Amino acid sequence: MKSFKIPEATIIRLSIYSRYLHRLMQQGITTISSSDIAEKTGATSAQVRKDLAYFGEFGTRGVGYDVESLYDSIAEILGVDKEWKLIIIGAGKLGLALSMYEGFRERGFKNVGIFDVDPIKIGKKAQGIKILHLDQLEEVCEAESPDIAIVAVPGEHAQDIVNRVVESGVRSILNFAPRVLTTPIHVQIRNVDFATNLELLTYNMASEDRR
Amino acid sequence: MKSFKIPEATIIRLSIYSRYLHRLMQQGITTISSSDIAEKTGATSAQVRKDLAYFGEFGTRGVGYDVESLYDSIAEILGVDKEWKLIIIGAGKLGLALSMYEGFRERGFKNVGIFDVDPIKIGKKAQGIKILHLDQLEEVCEAESPDIAIVAVPGEHAQDIVNRVVESGVRSILNFAPRVLTTPIHVQIRNVDFATNLELLTYNMASEDRR
DNA sequence: ACATGTGAACTGCTTCACAGCG
DNA sequence: CGCTGTGAAGCAGTTCACATGT
Numbered sequence: 001m002k003s004f005k006i007p008e009a010t011i012i013r014l015s016i017y018s019r020y021l022h023r024l025m026q027q028g029i030t031t032i033s034s035s036d037i038a039e040k041t042g043a044t045s046a047q048v049r050k051d052l053a054y055f056g057e058f059g060t061r062g063v064g065y066d067v068e069s070l071y072d073s074i075a076e077i078l079g080v081d082k083e084w085k086l087i088i089i090g091a092g093k094l095g096l097a098l099s100m101y102e103g104f105r106e107r108g109f110k111n112v113g114i115f116d117v118d119p120i121k122i123g124k125k126a127q128g129i130k131i132l133h134l135d136q137l138e139e140v141c142e143a144e145s146p147d148i149a150i151v152a153v154p155g156e157h158a159q160d161i162v163n164r165v166v167e168s169g170v171r172s173i174l175n176f177a178p179r180v181l182t183t184p185i186h187v188q189i190r191n192v193d194f195a196t197n198l199e200l201l202t203y204n205m206a207s208e209d210r211r
Numbered sequence: 212m213k214s215f216k217i218p219e220a221t222i223i224r225l226s227i228y229s230r231y232l233h234r235l236m237q238q239g240i241t242t243i244s245s246s247d248i249a250e251k252t253g254a255t256s257a258q259v260r261k262d263l264a265y266f267g268e269f270g271t272r273g274v275g276y277d278v279e280s281l282y283d284s285i286a287e288i289l290g291v292d293k294e295w296k297l298i299i300i301g302a303g304k305l306g307l308a309l310s311m312y313e314g315f316r317e318r319g320f321k322n323v324g325i326f327d328v329d330p331i332k333i334g335k336k337a338q339g340i341k342i343l344h345l346d347q348l349e350e351v352c353e354a355e356s357p358d359i360a361i362v363a364v365p366g367e368h369a370q371d372i373v374n375r376v377v378e379s380g381v382r383s384i385l386n387f388a389p390r391v392l393t394t395p396i397h398v399q400i401r402n403v404d405f406a407t408n409l410e411l412l413t414y415n416m417a418s419e420d421r422r
Numbered sequence: 423a424c425a426t427g428t429g430a431a432c433t434g435c436t437t438c439a440c441a442g443c444g
Numbered sequence: 445c446g447c448t449g450t451g452a453a454g455c456a457g458t459t460c461a462c463a464t465g466t
Contacts, residue, residue, distance in 0.1 A: 007435060011414050015407040019389060033447065041391050045447090046437060053449060061443045061448045078410045079417025093311060097304035103389055103406040148412055172412040174405075178230060178314055180252050188415055190408050194385075195314040196226040197401050199289045201359055201383040203222050204399055206290025218457060244425065256425090257459060264427060272426045272465045 010051045014074050016041045017048065021071040033064040080107045085144055087170075089161050090152035091116035091131045094176060098150055099126045112144040113137075141168035151175045162189070221262045225285050227252045228259065232282040244275040291318045296355055298381075300372050301363035302327035302335075302342045305387060309361055310337045323355040324348075352379035362386045373400070 020040050024032060034052075035045035043051075052058050052070075055077050059065045075081045086109050088095050098104075099114055114126050115134045122133050132140065140146075149165040151158055151173060158177035165173065166187050173189040175181055178196075183189050231251050235243060245263075246256040254262075263269050263281075266288050270276045286292045297320050299306050309315075310325050325337050326345045333344050343351065351357075360376040362369055362384060369388035376384065377398050384400040386392055389407075394400050 005434090008411065009435075011411055012407055015404075015410040016391060018410075019406070020391070035447085044437075046439095049447090049449060050436080057449070059448050062446045063444070064447065077414065077417075079413035079420075080410060082413075082417065084413055084416070093304055093308035097308050098405070100304060101405060104409075107406060107409070109409065147416060148409070171416055174408055174412060180227060180231070188412060190411060192403060192405070192408055193226075194309070194312060194403070195230070195318060196223055197385055197403055198315070198318070198320065198359070199226040199229075199291060200219065200222055200401060201385060201399060202290035202293075202295055203288065205295075205358060205382055206288075206293065209290075216456090220457070246425085255459075257461095258457095260425090260427060261458080268427070270426050273424045274466075275425065 004054060006054050010054060011078070013041065013043055013047070013051050014078060017043075017051075018071060018074040018078065018080075021067055021074070024067045025071060030067050031064050032067050032070075034059070037065075083108045083110055084148055085110050085112045085146040086148040086150060087111070087113040087115065087137075087140065087144075087146045087165075088150045088152060089115045089134070089137070089165070091118070091121045091126060092152065095150075095152040096126050098152060098176075099129070109148075112146055113140045115140075137164060138168050141165070141170065146170055148172045148174065151177055151181075153177060155179045215265060217265050221265060222289070224252070224254055224258070224262050225289060228254075228262075229282060229285040229289065229291075232278055232285070235278045236282060241278050242275050243278050243281075245270070248276075294319045294321055295359055296321050296323045296357040297359040297361060298322070298324040298326065298348075298351065298355075298357045298376070299361045299363060300326045300345070300348070300376070301387075302329070302332045302337060303363065306361075306363040307337050309363060309387075310340070320359075323357055324351040326351075348375060349379050352376070352381065357381055359383045359385065362388055362392075364388060366390045 017037055020037060034048040038045040038048050058070050058073055088099055088111065091114050095114060099111055111127065111129060114129055114131050115137055116122060116131055117134045121131050124131050149170045151161055153161055155177045158175060158179050159181050162173060162181050162183060166183055171187060173183065173187065175189055175191045178193055181189060228248055231248060245259040248259045249256045269281050269284055299310055299322065302325050306325060310322055322338065322340060325340055325342050326348055327333060327342055328345045332342050335342050360381045362372055364372055366388045369386060369390050370392050373384060373392050373394060377394055382398060384394065384398065386400055386402045389404055392400060
């Protein structure tokens with residue numbers, strides 16, 4: 001496997017191609033061209049080929065790609081061929097929605113803990129796992145060594161939670177709190193920001209209206 | 212107001228700057244420098260100044276920016292100084308989480324309808340609004356003319372829903388279903404994709420592990 | 423003196439166009 | 445002949461460094 005600096009946009013598209021390939025497999029389609037993948041995922045055929053070219057040669061000239069083997073290759077690239085353990089902090093509506101998200105299990109993510117501070121929630125079950133008190137966070141991290149922490153707590157508590165999970169050895173964080181959080185360089189964090197996404201929509205509508 | 216092609220990344224950062232400025236206002240801080248904004252939002256000072264420069268001159272040389280007036284200017288740029296009506300389709304955990312999201316009301320978004328097909332959910336209240344049957348979607352759109360539709364339904368129904376809201380005159384869509392959806396050019400769509408975000412994390416962890 | 427505003431240089435992603443190969 | 449794989453060109457976003465204004 002080559003080891004250049006790969007654009008993040010490429011990884012995002014690979015994830016999208018991979019989902020489309022999964023659907024093709026379910027439909028029993030075995031071969032696909034870059035231009036078909038492009039059309040169905042909002043990319044261009046050159047883009048699809050360039051993205052794949054970072055990682056090797058997966059197609060057959062004059063023919064296209066074998067759906068199943070391309071799917072497997074992309075899954076390996078994305079690292080979803082392994083099992084990753086995750087914990088969810090915050091058992092509000094959002095935390096629970098995430099704990100139930102089908103895409104997680106499908107992709108080999110294993111939920112090993114969900115935490116909250118609200119005594120009403122603690123002890124209840126979410127998708128077969130008990131909601132635990134936040135006090136038990138370190139204990140569970142010690143026992144399970146989760147790879148990923150999903151932060152679904154109010155903004156004002158997010159940095160504290162991040163500090164604690166980093167201290168407990170988590171390597172990756174997916175943050176839903178509307179805050180910019182800091183982590184040590186060896187811990188990666190990604191933000192999913194509802195307000196920012198909506199504001200991109202309103203910016204464009206407001207721009208149109210000004211024209 | 213200048214009318215160049217503005218990078219999407221700039222709009223995303225403006226949204227983040229704006230949130231930070233909001234916090235500064237609450238703390239009673241009145242003046243701020245580009246380098247301080249940069250530090251707290253993960254950008255660089257040149258970036259902050261360039262982003263603002265697309266829209267005008269907002270600062271005072273040798274001094275910095277007035278927090279409140281910069282906040283107001285960015286809010287106007289992003290279009291959040293207006294009231295936007297939104298509907299939510301899907302009253303699962305995610306749809307309900309979104310209907311309760313504080314950031315919406317704060318930013319002038321008004322929820323004018325939440326829809327589902329599950330008879331158990333219909334009639335119940337979410338944040339003061341009744342959950343309606345999906346059959347009433349067109350009726351409500353007719354009456355309220357929502358600007359934005361939030362799609363929080365399973366992937367296999369997402370395109371149908373999008374077709375219906377587009378037909379009903381919605382201009383902007385925020386899609387949470389893990390599908391690439393198509394809309395006419397005059398309707399913008401943004402995707403919030405949990406799986407892709409997680410896969411970016413696993414890609415990086417897998418890459419590290421390969422080294 | 424100090425922080426903004428900005429042209430110019432740079433970096434990196436995307437698109438093009440065609441060579442390469444089944 | 446058709447579709448992949450890929451250097452080269454083009455374009456867009458970021459960073460630099462300094463002129464500008466208070």
